[in-house]
Amino acid sequence: MEWDAVYRSNKVEELPWYTPGLDRDIAGAIKKLGLKTGRVLDVGSGPGTQAIGMARLGFDVTGLDIASIAVAKARARARSEGVRVKFVVGDVIGTRLRPAQFDLINDRGVFHTIDPERRQAFVHAIRRLLKDDGVYLMKCFSTKTPGDWGPHRFTMGQVRDYFGGDFDIKSMRESVFQGTLKQSPITIFCVMRARKRYKTR
Numbered sequence: 618m619e620w621d622a623v624y625r626s627n628k629v630e631e632l633p634w635y636t637p638g639l640d641r642d643i644a645g646a647i648k649k650l651g652l653k654t655g656r657v658l659d660v661g662s663g664p665g666t667q668a669i670g671m672a673r674l675g676f677d678v679t680g681l682d683i684a685s686i687a688v689a690k691a692r693a694r695a696r697s698e699g700v701r702v703k704f705v706v707g708d709v710i711g712t713r714l715r716p717a718q719f720d721l722i723n724d725r726g727v728f729h730t731i732d733p734e735r736r737q738a739f740v741h742a743i744r745r746l747l748k749d750d751g752v753y754l755m756k757c758f759s760t761k762t763p764g765d766w767g768p769h770r771f772t773m774g775q776v777r778d779y780f781g782g783d784f785d786i787k788s789m790r791e792s793v794f795q796g797t798l799k800q801s802p803i804t805i806f807c808v809m810r811a812r813k814r815y816k817t818r
């Protein structure tokens with residue numbers, strides 16, 4: 618996928634994943650976990666609405682996206698809404714962001730865009746950026762979404778297989794991807810915690 622081309626040739630408000638407010642599942646999970654402060658990474662921040670929504674809750678938010686045009690548009694949105702978010706351009710796999718700095722990573726629709734040969738590296742990159750016990754929220758398309766357009770689809774078993782080594786899976790359930798499509802795609806929404814790592818010298 619050429620992400621910059623997607624953001625160059627579309628209004629963000631018309632993209633299928635665009636939703637103006639904070640995703641209900643993400644807002645609900647943050648509330649249930651009792652999280653109120655800390656450093657958050659919104660990976661694949663795209664239009665920036667999720668990063669902005671979490672900053673409004675009081676978190677210190679960094680948005681990271683591989684598409685420089687998405688980052689420019691997200692920065693403009695945050696500025697116009699008067700919300701402080703640091704947006705950076707980069708591929709989360711191989712990012713220079715300092716490891717073990719985030720209390721929470723939010724992934725709304727990124728893991729499911731990663732091709733199979735890069736998935737393990739993606740999982741390790743997320744783990745590396747989180748503190749021990751840090752929370753990872755992940756929403757991806759479910760195999761219950763019909764068709765083969767757009768992102769990859771997953772079963773709950775596959776999500777467990779990819780993430781179970783680096784993360785404790787706290788909850789996993791079916792949900793939907795709120796966006797601009799007439800029929801919201803069926804998703805898996807998962808709350809995980811980064812397993813502790815052995816400190817080596």
Ligand SMILES: C[S@@+](CC[C@H](N)C(=O)[O-])C[C@H]1O[C@@H](n2cnc3c(N)ncnc32)[C@H](O)[C@@H]1O
Pocket residue numbers: 620634635636660661662663664665666667681682683684687707708709710724725726727730
């Ligand atoms: C489906 S969109 C979701 C955007 C946003 N999370 C939201 O919910 O509005 C996926 C986003 O992930 C970004 N992305 C894809 N692969 C990435 C990677 N390896 N590193 C950082 N961002 C990536 C894309 O540019 C795109 O903005």
